[in-house]
Amino acid sequence: MxxxxxxxxxxxxxxxxxxxxxxxxxxxxxxxxxxxxxxxxxxxxxxxxxxxxxxxxxxxxxxxxxxxxxxxxxxxxxxxxxxxxxxxxxxxxxxxxxxxxxxxxxxxxxxxxxxxxxxxxxxxxxxxxNYLKNPMLKLAKEIIESGEIGEVRSFNGIHAEDYMADAQAPWTWRLDPAGGGGALADLGSHVVATARYLVGPIAQVLGDVRTVITERPEASGSKTRRKVEVEDIGRAFVRFENGATGCIQANWIETGRKMQHDFAISGSRGGLAFSQERFNELDLYLTSDAQGRSGFRKIFAGPAHEPYGAFCVAPGHQIGFNDLKTIEVYDFLRAVAGEKVGHAGFREGLEVQRTIEAIYRSAKAGTWRNVE
Amino acid sequence: MxxxxxxxxxxxxxxxxxxxxxxxxxxxxxxxxxxxxxxxxxxxxxxxxxxxxxxxxxxxxxxxxxxxxxxxxxxxxxxxxxxxxxxxxxxxxxxxxxxxxxxxxxxxxxxxxxxxxxxxxxxxxxxxxNYLKNPMLKLAKEIIESGEIGEVRSFNGIHAEDYMADAQAPWTWRLDPAGGGGALADLGSHVVATARYLVGPIAQVLGDVRTVITERPEASGSKTRRKVEVEDIGRAFVRFENGATGCIQANWIETGRKMQHDFAISGSRGGLAFSQERFNELDLYLTSDAQGRSGFRKIFAGPAHEPYGAFCVAPGHQIGFNDLKTIEVYDFLRAVAGEKVGHAGFREGLEVQRTIEAIYRSAKAGTWRNVE
Amino acid sequence: MxxxxxxxxxxxxxxxxxxxxxxxxxxxxxxxxxxxxxxxxxxxxxxxxxxxxxxxxxxxxxxxxxxxxxxxxxxxxxxxxxxxxxxxxxxxxxxxxxxxxxxxxxxxxxxxxxxxxxxxxxxxxxxxxNYLKNPMLKLAKEIIESGEIGEVRSFNGIHAEDYMADAQAPWTWRLDPAGGGGALADLGSHVVATARYLVGPIAQVLGDVRTVITERPEASGSKTRRKVEVEDIGRAFVRFENGATGCIQANWIETGRKMQHDFAISGSRGGLAFSQERFNELDLYLTSDAQGRSGFRKIFAGPAHEPYGAFCVAPGHQIGFNDLKTIEVYDFLRAVAGEKVGHAGFREGLEVQRTIEAIYRSAKAGTWRNVE
Amino acid sequence: MxxxxxxxxxxxxxxxxxxxxxxxxxxxxxxxxxxxxxxxxxxxxxxxxxxxxxxxxxxxxxxxxxxxxxxxxxxxxxxxxxxxxxxxxxxxxxxxxxxxxxxxxxxxxxxxxxxxxxxxxxxxxxxxxNYLKNPMLKLAKEIIESGEIGEVRSFNGIHAEDYMADAQAPWTWRLDPAGGGGALADLGSHVVATARYLVGPIAQVLGDVRTVITERPEASGSKTRRKVEVEDIGRAFVRFENGATGCIQANWIETGRKMQHDFAISGSRGGLAFSQERFNELDLYLTSDAQGRSGFRKIFAGPAHEPYGAFCVAPGHQIGFNDLKTIEVYDFLRAVAGEKVGHAGFREGLEVQRTIEAIYRSAKAGTWRNVE
Known part of the structure; x- marks a missing residue:
């Protein structure tokens, strides 16, 4: 075709x-x-x-x-x-x-x-x-769905970068409230997507959003300052439909962080830890490990973790950010070709957006809000 | 004397x-x-x-x-x-x-x-x-107070362990509501203490507490089950008096974690990251680093970080948990001897307790509460 | 063109x-x-x-x-x-x-x-x-050549994987002595290339090669066993022409290692540490750091490190193994187009080969040998 | 008694x-x-x-x-x-x-x-x-002796610090050749002790020693310079009596390293990795891990690892350098009390010394030497 x-x-x-x-x-x-x-x-x-x-x-x-x-x-x-x-x-x-x-x-x-x-x-x-397209996230999903770490109890996720950390950095389109929000909409949506992908739909949220740098130069070097109306930091406690709870954080002024999309998932029989800073790795803990031999094992991406093998036949060589995008296109094209792929389409984008909006509503109200 | x-x-x-x-x-x-x-x-x-x-x-x-x-x-x-x-x-x-x-x-x-x-x-x-007694926390405090990382903007702290993660572990005194609470009171109080020590007093909180394992065997192997009334997971968003904001989490069912008392502090000119899992280290980021040479530097405890040198004349040898307790006694005895030490006494315990109670009140109300 | x-x-x-x-x-x-x-x-x-x-x-x-x-x-x-x-x-x-x-x-x-x-x-x-094409190796070279870490004193490099670690894995073409050798020729050549790229030509070597799995099944499942004549582990102490000394190791039976191409370089005013397991990072130590603030800083690859920016405009997103190959092609084509690129051509391959052969000769003789 | x-x-x-x-x-x-x-x-x-x-x-x-x-x-x-x-x-x-x-x-x-x-x-x-007294080294020994990682094939150990890295640091008693040597005698002896403890006696060595800073100020600030006769860097390839081989390195001018006593041990069914920089941890790899789930697991010291529990009843709290010394005294006193402890006494010191001397002899001869 x-x-x-x-x-x-x-x-x-x-x-x-x-x-x-x-x-x-x-x-x-x-x-x-x-x-x-x-x-x-x-x-x-x-x-x-x-x-x-x-x-x-x-x-x-x-x-x-x-x-x-x-x-x-x-x-x-x-x-x-x-x-x-x-x-x-x-x-x-x-x-x-x-x-x-x-x-x-x-x-x-x-x-x-x-x-x-x-x-x-x-x-x-x-x-x-794109972060969902990582073979290690697919692995995390398999581990959770297979019951290897038991019932999921909690999710703790953060997406932090520092591209807006400099208060002298000028006003940009990212700060336009018409865009739907600040750090939470831009970065927090990735955490919500990851949380939904791995743990499931979020039913209720308790939000907090903060604008730290309240005005910025109109343009680089400009003395005119423009008010910032969107948040630099967004946070939410969440309750998933399956009863698990969690915390979601987004921050675009986290000085020193370039690409922190990290999460920890804790279950009744094990746990997972992941950092986008080293996204070819996944840490897995199993309570079934022998006494005195237990610990998070560091799994490096390899051909055992689809679709890594399409990029490289040997483990540990690592895929890069652009490869995540290629996998995204791959999944999309497979869906176009009629395959059941389970990739994120518009409906998933809608659900993420609903969750983000619920967080904004909750932050404004200062109390819990249902998603939708 | x-x-x-x-x-x-x-x-x-x-x-x-x-x-x-x-x-x-x-x-x-x-x-x-x-x-x-x-x-x-x-x-x-x-x-x-x-x-x-x-x-x-x-x-x-x-x-x-x-x-x-x-x-x-x-x-x-x-x-x-x-x-x-x-x-x-x-x-x-x-x-x-x-x-x-x-x-x-x-x-x-x-x-x-x-x-x-x-x-x-x-x-x-x-x-x-005791965790406050770590020379690396003292170093963090010095770095913050000297302005090296600029104005503190956010604090993200967690104390997670897994000693209550097994649902078959029997009821213990820790679960007695008369003790003042669960994971938040037991572990979260340490995070509050760290947050106060490094960033300052907390003015407002938005809490969430969750009991995940709702009943436990009365005793080991017992078939009678006893209801659990205290939380396994406690969380709060916080607003410090100085305007910084943050997130505090406590979890005693975080499978795989043995001693995670971690925090990240972000400032306008740098950042700090710390994990109790490796408590002889502190990560420091400075925006003043040269272009292309910036990164969190991993500082190992040494004689430059008081009072490490009292334990060992050479850097990198590491102090242990019991040494933290010895430093705690040292600071107490110096205070007894009339020195101005700035250690945590009853009033600090009171302030931490007030913060914890505000979180419980907030969680119950489902909205923000002032501390005290 | x-x-x-x-x-x-x-x-x-x-x-x-x-x-x-x-x-x-x-x-x-x-x-x-x-x-x-x-x-x-x-x-x-x-x-x-x-x-x-x-x-x-x-x-x-x-x-x-x-x-x-x-x-x-x-x-x-x-x-x-x-x-x-x-x-x-x-x-x-x-x-x-x-x-x-x-x-x-x-x-x-x-x-x-x-x-x-x-x-x-x-x-x-x-x-x-291909490993030389990493922007972080280019950065390491710049740091060394600029004198930021002073005079280079030592190099410690290893390339270890475990694809031959299973003694039941059958005989393959890699084991054919006509191919020029075993782990040292296959993996050690990469370490020699890195050492030469960063520190300079190697003048003398003292080698040691070891065949650990002395025979393997002729084919998968076969009962006939074939003698292995090439080494599983190769090592050498080296003396660079500029007076620095070092250690080079290659091992294709290092159980658990998937892609360990690691090195540490120590200089009179600083040091570098690198691992191919996390090849978008370089650790840099500078003695000029302030007292009590010194430590290896972890630099994540970003647009400041050419040619990372051609792949991604934001730092920390990471390039993958295939991207290293793309940079290799890029440098080659620029050379074809007449640019002075300083990439590794046949003469560099010759020099690496001469160094590898000197190690084999040295290992056989049990004493130092000059390269060439 | x-x-x-x-x-x-x-x-x-x-x-x-x-x-x-x-x-x-x-x-x-x-x-x-x-x-x-x-x-x-x-x-x-x-x-x-x-x-x-x-x-x-x-x-x-x-x-x-x-x-x-x-x-x-x-x-x-x-x-x-x-x-x-x-x-x-x-x-x-x-x-x-x-x-x-x-x-x-x-x-x-x-x-x-x-x-x-x-x-x-x-x-x-x-x-x-003292480094042998670490519960994690005892654990490593148990793992090896139980056969969990199969037959040991290789040992790669280094002890590097930087206390002599500054060429302006004055002459000290450490540099007196009457003391028996330089970095190899001082630091390398620790690696030899670890190698012997975990893998066994060393039969043959191939050594290399290097004096990098050839003269130093007689005293701090002095203009008179004194010749340095002992090595700053010592290295050896080794052959253990049981057939395993390895590499041992000692370096007291490794800029940036404060306490690197690291080793990797590779066996036919698994591997171990350790760093003294984080000496309450041991990394263990087992080939028996499930497909796609294998990785070095990070084991934190806890009561399961004797005698950690004597210091702390909870895992992950960490012991310090002085605690290693306390364990050393403990083992000695138990031996005095007539218990079979298997601790390092004079004979072990003698064997380490023989190995070190063989390395010096080998380095001088430029070829392999038997220990003793």
């Missing part, structure tokens, strides 16, 4: 997606072959350059063109969040499969509209929760 | 304290020399054996005897929590200095009564928050 | 190279564009399948065809070691640039012949010492 | 030993009680002060006095190495049990004389290889 790809956006994520679509047919043996048909960017010149660099046959400054092209079967959206809905709805209306960067939309109501449209149209969707 | 010690209790903590009082005069050059005068235990036989083993001159089955002995200047209480108040008040009334294991009392009101009594009597008090 | 690629071999390394040539033009902005012209494999059917899967225009069962094709400018050799010389000499004779997997040849004399031929012909060559 | 202790030396090691003898009866339930009878130091004033500080009944400026005192049953030697022989022989002649800091003597011939004298006299001896 050959499918044509129409990509919207040529920034960092645009390039990363394009690379994933290129790599996927080299790394994996897929029934679907992808043709890079069209690249759209609001800046037509940039579209042209990017199309050449990334091997697309055509380019346009008008993303709507993609919707009318018969040889575009997949629309991949890496444009700013506020545009996701309009673009996705247009693609869905045109019967395209849609792959969208996270977050799905700035609000759950928009996300719901998009999800229902996609489901009604019967198109396949995918959302960019 | 020679001071006589009267110790109450001969269990694990009794032995540990006795050892601390023995060690302190070997390790440190102190103006105070301690004579182990009297050991009291409710079980007279045990008192006799322990006195012999631990080098006490006398022993008794009646702790009240200590209060009337002129050559006992210090009363050290390692008896069950519910007895702390009665013992401490008696000691204070007799003009003794009092060293007490944590928690000071099951409730803040009792803790307040004890604190006021001690302050009125002018005796010196100390409380067993 | 467009260049045509002819690839020989379609096994694991063949696929990895093909992927590198595909990825390189997506990741990097290169003046050279590569066309995948021809894929050769001794098995014609396999060649056909691989060509289709990897996007080559043509395929052949006869590698000699590549040498006569005018639109093939680069010959990439991933065939078994014993064939490297014949293939490379043919490619050089035809004026092709040659990229060859390590080791260059089973013996230094063959490697010399290949090197001299390439140099006489003026073609560009490259050798697959 | 009460035994009187006579201690020679009141420096760092003197204090540490005195503390060990004090602590041992608090920590352990021993049939032997130790009275601190007499402290000798060549400087009589220092002896007097130390006796008071450390709780000794008497003091003297003449160590020979100890030999004639009937109530001194144990002589503990912490004086400079060059005096060990004379003191030990005098103590042995007087029928005292002897505990001596390492190294036993500057040469194997002296060590032999001391050993034979002690054995002829039937006194119990002990030597200060």
């Amino acid at each position: 050959r499918l044509g790809l129409g990509l919207i956006g040529s920034g960092f994520m645009g390039r990363t997606h394009a690379f994933g679509f290129t790599a996927v047919n080299h790394v994996f043996d897929l029934p679907v072959k992808v043709d890079r048909v069209m690249l759209a960017d609001v800046d037509g010149d940039r579209a042209r350059h990017a199309a050449a660099a990334l091997g697309f046959l055509g380019h346009t400054g008008n993303w709507r063109e993609l919707m009318t092209m018969g040889d575009v079967h997949i629309v991949d959206i890496t444009a700013p969040n506020v545009l996701h809905k309009e673009m996705a709805l247009a693609a869905i209306a045109a019967g395209k499969h849609v792959y969208c960067e996270k977050p799905l939309a700035p609000s759950a109501s928009e996300a719901l509209e998009m999800t229902l449209a996609a489901e009604a149209a019967g198109v396949v969707t995918a959302l960019g929760f | 020679r001071l006589g010690l009267g110790l109450i209790g001969s269990g694990f903590m009794g032995r540990t304290h006795a050892f601390g009082f023995t060690a302190v005069n070997h390790v440190f050059d102190l103006p105070v020399k301690v004579d182990r005068v009297m050991l009291a235990d409710v079980d007279g036989d045990r008192a006799r054996h322990a006195a012999a083993a631990l080098g006490f001159l006398g022993h008794t089955g009646n702790w009240r005897e200590l209060m009337t002995m002129g050559d006992v200047h210090i009363v050290d209480i390692t008896a069950p929590n519910v007895l702390h108040k009665e013992m401490a008040l008696a000691a204070i009334a007799a003009g003794k200095h009092v060293y007490c294991e944590k928690p000071l009392a099951p409730s803040a009101s009792e803790a307040l009564e004890m604190t006021l009594a001690a302050e009125a009597a002018g005796v010196v008090t100390a409380l067993g928050f | 467009r260049l045509g690629l002819g690839l020989i071999g379609s096994g694991f390394m063949g696929r990895t190279h093909a992927f590198g040539f595909t990825a390189v033009n997506h990741v990097f902005d290169l003046p050279v564009k590569v066309d995948r012209v021809m894929l050769a494999d001794v098995d014609g059917d396999r060649a056909r399948h691989a060509a289709a899967a990897l996007g080559f225009l043509g395929h052949t069962g006869n590698w000699r065809e590549l040498m006569t094709m005018g639109d093939v400018h680069i010959v990439d050799i991933t065939a078994p070691n014993v064939l490297h010389k014949e293939m490379a000499l043919a490619a050089i004779a035809a004026g092709k640039h040659v990229y060859c997997e390590k080791p260059l040849a089973p013996s230094a004399s063959e490697a010399l012949e290949m090197t001299l031929a390439a140099e006489a012909a003026g073609v560009v060559t490259a050798l697959g010492f | 009460r035994l009187g202790l006579g201690l020679i030396g009141s420096g760092f090691m003197g204090r540490t030993h005195a503390f060990g003898f004090t602590a041992v009866n608090h920590v352990f339930d021993l049939p032997v009680k130790v009275d601190r009878v007499m402290l000798a130091d060549v400087d009589g004033d220092r002896a007097r002060h130390a006796a008071a500080a450390l709780g000794f009944l008497g003091h003297t400026g003449n160590w020979r006095e100890l030999m004639t005192m009937g109530d001194v049953h144990i002589v503990d030697i912490t004086a400079p190495n060059v005096l060990h022989k004379e003191m030990a022989l005098a103590a042995i002649a007087a029928g005292k049990h002897v505990y001596c800091e390492k190294p036993l003597a500057p040469s194997a011939s002296e060590a032999l004389e001391m050993t034979l004298a002690a054995e002829a006299a039937g006194v119990v001896t002990a030597l200060g290889f």
